[in-house]
Amino acid sequence: MNEKLKAFERLLIIMDELREQCPWDKKQTIESLRHLTIEETYELADAILDKDMDNIKKELGDILLHIVFYARIASETKQFDIADVIHTLCDKLVHRHPHIYGDVKVKDEQEVKENWEKLKMKEGNTSVLGGVPKSLPSLVKAARIQEKARAVGFDWENKNQVWEKVEEEINEFKAEVDSKSDSDKIEGEFGDVLFSLINYARFLEINPENALEKTNKKFIKRFQFLEAEASKSGKQLSEMTLAEMDVYWNKAKLL
Numbered sequence: 001m002n003e004k005l006k007a008f009e010r011l012l013i014i015m016d017e018l019r020e021q022c023p024w025d026k027k028q029t030i031e032s033l034r035h036l037t038i039e040e041t042y043e044l045a046d047a048i049l050d051k052d053m054d055n056i057k058k059e060l061g062d063i064l065l066h067i068v069f070y071a072r073i074a075s076e077t078k079q080f081d082i083a084d085v086i087h088t089l090c091d092k093l094v095h096r097h098p099h100i101y102g103d104v105k106v107k108d109e110q111e112v113k114e115n116w117e118k119l120k121m122k123e124g125n126t127s128v129l130g131g132v133p134k135s136l137p138s139l140v141k142a143a144r145i146q147e148k149a150r151a152v153g154f155d156w157e158n159k160n161q162v163w164e165k166v167e168e169e170i171n172e173f174k175a176e177v178d179s180k181s182d183s184d185k186i187e188g189e190f191g192d193v194l195f196s197l198i199n200y201a202r203f204l205e206i207n208p209e210n211a212l213e214k215t216n217k218k219f220i221k222r223f224q225f226l227e228a229e230a231s232k233s234g235k236q237l238s239e240m241t242l243a244e245m246d247v248y249w250n251k252a253k254l255l
Contacts, residue, residue, distance in 0.1 A: 012082065015068045030073055037066045049213055095119065110151075117151040128152050140209050142198045150202075159203035166196045222252035 018025040044059035068082060075081035096119050098104035099112065106112050117128055125131060128151070132144045149155065156162045173189035201208040229248040230237050237245065 011064070011068060015065070015072050019069075019072055025069075028069065028073070030070055033066060033069060037063070040066060049210065049217070113147075113151045114153075117148060137209075139194075139198065139212065142195050143202065143208055146199050146202055156199075156203070159200065162196070162200045162203050166193070166200050169193045169196045221255070222249060225252040225255065 020026070040059060040062045044056065044063060047055035047059050067085070071080065071082035071085050094101045096116050097112075098115065098119075099106045104115065106115065120131060121128065128148050129145055132141055132148065136144065146155075156165075169189065169192045173186070173193050176186045176189045198208045201211065226245060226248045227237060229251070230240060230245075235244075
């Protein structure tokens, strides 16, 4: 524990020195750091998907720096400091885990989630969905909305019902396309298809964001192989037929 405290103290001292002496760090505001924090979060997400523990360690450090930086800026106007941030977090964790720090009994993870949402409502939230950040990417937001709705009992009974809903939404989407409806209607039905598929993924315990990103990475790897093989043969992709490209694509699928 002493080593951890010393490491954290060292970070706070360095943050103070940078804020007082470095021209770039002196200039930063909470607003100017926002987009950088978002970027660092995505870099951490990439490292996690790649299972790169060394990079995960590095990216966690970058995010920790941002947390300390925000707190340092706020301390300059005496709004809060890093101790306030940590104590607020600790108080919330204790309050929202009455099965650990109180006499509440739970039988599984789902009851923990349900109690968490009930406690948030008692804390003044007017909607279960109020805690879903507006700026979340839509795919992640859909998954969080569904998880929160489930926590208060608003959910399907089994995955077969959800798959029936997926098929229903696909048929409605296809009907709008076939009837050449206006783009808004088609877009709306397509959104319903995606939302229902994300719901089905939840029942299969698949993280839809991770699943899609893995497919993105797989496509990039195969496409770049296709580009490399075409270059070796002295051709540009734009000069090749689909049949020629398919030969390389099928090779890429075997990698």
